[in-house]
Every structure is written in structure tokens, then in C-alpha cells.
Amino acid sequence: LTPQQLIHQLPKAELHVHIEGTFEPELMFAIAKRNQIDIPYQTIEDVKNAYNFHNLQSFLDIYYAGANVLVKQQDFYDLAWAYFEKCQADNVVHTEIFFDPQTHTERGVDFATCFQGLYQASLDAKAKMGITSHWILCFLRHLSEDSAFATLEQALPFKDNIIGVGLDSSEVGNPPAKFERVFAKARAFGFLTVAHAGEEGDPAYVWQALDLLKVNRIDHGVRSAEDDKLMQRLIAEQMPLTVCPLSNLKLKVVQDMGEHNIKTMLHQGVCVTVNSDDPAYFGGYMNDNFVAIEQALALSNDDIKQLAINSFNASFIDDDEKQHWI
Numbered sequence: 290l291t292p293q294q295l296i297h298q299l300p301k302a303e304l305h306v307h308i309e310g311t312f313e314p315e316l317m318f319a320i321a322k323r324n325q326i327d328i329p330y331q332t333i334e335d336v337k338n339a340y341n342f343h344n345l346q347s348f349l350d351i352y353y354a355g356a357n358v359l360v361k362q363q364d365f366y367d368l369a370w371a372y373f374e375k376c377q378a379d380n381v382v383h384t385e386i387f388f389d390p391q392t393h394t395e396r397g398v399d400f401a402t403c404f405q406g407l408y409q410a411s412l413d414a415k416a417k418m419g420i421t422s423h424w425i426l427c428f429l430r431h432l433s434e435d436s437a438f439a440t441l442e443q444a445l446p447f448k449d450n451i452i453g454v455g456l457d458s459s460e461v462g463n464p465p466a467k468f469e470r471v472f473a474k475a476r477a478f479g480f481l482t483v484a485h486a487g488e489e490g491d492p493a494y495v496w497q498a499l500d501l502l503k504v505n506r507i508d509h510g511v512r513s514a515e516d517d518k519l520m521q522r523l524i525a526e527q528m529p530l531t532v533c534p535l536s537n538l539k540l541k542v543v544q545d546m547g548e549h550n551i552k553t554m555l556h557q558g559v560c561v562t563v564n565s566d567d568p569a570y571f572g573g574y575m576n577d578n579f580v581a582i583e584q585a586l587a588l589s590n591d592d593i594k595q596l597a598i599n600s601f602n603a604s605f606i607d608d609d610e611k612q613h614w615i
């Protein structure tokens with residue numbers, strides 16, 4: 290069995306993917322056309338040329354612009370359905386998907402329009418492909434605490450179908466502490482919690498996510514390796530890090546995939562997982578991420594299997610369901 294074959298055939302869970310980041314240019318053109326919305330690209334070629342990032346913010350500017358063409362419930366359905374087809378192709382049998390309601394409500398698209406389209410696609414993915422999923426509402430950390438509270442309020446009618454809340458967007462300058470009260474309220478309603486931390490931000494952001502937001506997982510977290518005490522804690526608590534190798538490369542969190550610390554952290558006993566983050570923008574879905582690190586870091590078959598096991602262990606599926614996949 291070649292590493293590629295092993296990567297493909299292993300059942301995997303994805304725990305860090307933004308649905309708006311799965312928006313492929315072809316679908317973006319089609320939806321822009323039917324909604325009669327202008328986009329700043331003429332051809333797929335133009336789009337690919339624009340996807341040349343030097344840091345997180347240069348990506349986010351383009352990512353939010355792309356989401357502007359999503360208006361109708363059907364648009365959100367089509368977006369999510371296309372992602373589930375990618376999951377099926379990669380043997381991703383379970384996925385926990387972020388959505389950014391404020392990206393849509395800030396432009397006058399209702400929370401319900403967005404979420405009902407996404408959720409219907411996940412029901413159909415379960416029925417037609419057997420793929421299970423959970424939805425995680427992410428607050429945009431560059432917006433205010435008040436805006437996050439208002440978004441939490443809008444989510445309440447749908448809370449039985451939203452497993453948790455997260456925190457994404459521009460990290461540096463928007464520390465987890467800014468959302469301590471919002472997360473406390475979300476936990477009181479029964480939401481699980483995650484947060485992007487230690488992607489561009491230093492280890493203090495990871496400490497805050499753990500101590501102030503009381504998260505169940507850290508998204509990215511690769512800069513935790515700069516702090517030995519923090520590493521000891523992550524290992525002792527088996528706190529998962531949802532790592533996104535191609536994202537880290539494209540946003541220049543690492544300059545070369547050969548420098549990525551995921552293999553070192555795996556061998557140190559950190560519960561690291563492999564994820565695609567914004568696959569339409571960063572050059573690949575789940576298996577592409579596995580292949581990229583397998584090649585750059587010479588992963589063993591046991592490493593690859595452990596990463597797949599970690600993905601289920603770190604997931605929010607029930608323990609008996611987990612045992613089925615591990």
C-alpha cells in the first residue's frame with residue numbers, strides 16, 4: 290500500500306473547515322451570474338492569480354469578497370452540497386463545519402436564509418452519502434462583542450442543530466479575552482466551544498482560549514510549540530489542535546512545508562489532526578493536506594493512521610459512534 294493509497298482509503302473526520310472557504314471559482318461564477326452580482330474577475334485564471342496571499346489578512350479580504358454573491362437559501366445549499374461531494378471523494382465520513390453568519394447578516398442576508406440552506410445540504414449528505422456532520426457558528430473576532438451577542442441571539446432558534454461556537458478572522462489585536470462573556474453565555478446555552486488561536490497570534494492567545502473561553506479544541510495552535518509549559522498542558526489534557534498544513538503554507542505561517550511542526554507535535558503526544566481550512570483558496574481538500582505533509586515530512590504509515598484516529602477522538606461525535614471508526 291503506498292502512502293497515497295493509505296491516505297485515501299482511511300476513513301477520516303474533518304474538524305476545521307470554513308464553508309465559505311470551500312467556495313470554488315466555478316460555483317462562484319455560476320451563483321454571481323444567477324444573482325446578477327458583479328465579481329472582480331473575468332476568468333477562472335483571474336481568480337487563481339488573485340489567490341496569492343502573504344498573510345492571514347490578505348486572504349480574508351478576498352474570502353469575504355467572494356462570499357458576497359451568496360444571497361438565497363439555494364446558494365448556501367449549493368455551496369455546502371459541493372463540499373460534501375469533496376468529502377465523499379476523500380473518504381471524509383464525518384465533518385464539523387464552521388460558518389460565519391456575520392459575513393452574511395452584515396450584508397442583509399438573514400441568519401435563517403444562510404443556516405437553513407446549509408443545514409438542508411447536511412441532511413441530504415447524511416441521507417444520500419452517509420456523511421455525518423455538525424455545524425459550528427464562528428464569531429468574527431474583528432467585529433464587536435455586541436455584534437457577537439446579537440449573533441448568538443439569532444442562533445437560538447436553531448441551537449439544536451448547531452453543536453458549538455468558534456472564533457475566527459483577524460487574530461492579532463483581537464484576543465480571546467474580547468469574547469469571554471459571549472462564550473460564557475454560549476456555554477450556558479449548551480454550546481461546545483472552539484477558537485482559532487496560535488495561528489498568527491502568540492502562545493498567550495492559546496492560554497486565553499483555554500482559560501477564558503474554556504474551549505474543547507484549539508483551531509491551528511501551531512505557535513503553541515514556542516511555549517514548553519503550554520505544550521505540557523496540551524499533552525496532559527489531550528487538548529486537540531486542528532492543524533491545517535496547506536493553509537499554514539499559503540498564509541506563510543510556515544515558509545516551507547518541510548518546516549511544519551505537525552509531525553514533531555504528533556510524536557510528542559499532542560492530539561493533532563489534519564484539516565483543510567479554506568480548501569478552495571489554499572490548494573486542496575483533506576487528502577491533499579495529508580499528501581503534502583506525508584511528502585514534506587516523510588510520515589510513516591503509523592503516523593498517518595494515528596492522525597486519522599486523532600480526527601475521530603477529537604471530534605464531537607458520541608463515544609459509541611467514535612468506537613465504530615477507531
Ligand code: ES4
Pocket residue numbers: 307310345352457458459485488536566567
Ligand atoms: C480563516 Cl485560516 C483562517 N484564520 C482565521 N479565520 C479564518 N476564516 C476563514 N479562514
Ligand code: ZN
Pocket residue numbers: 305307457485508566
Ligand atoms: Zn480556520
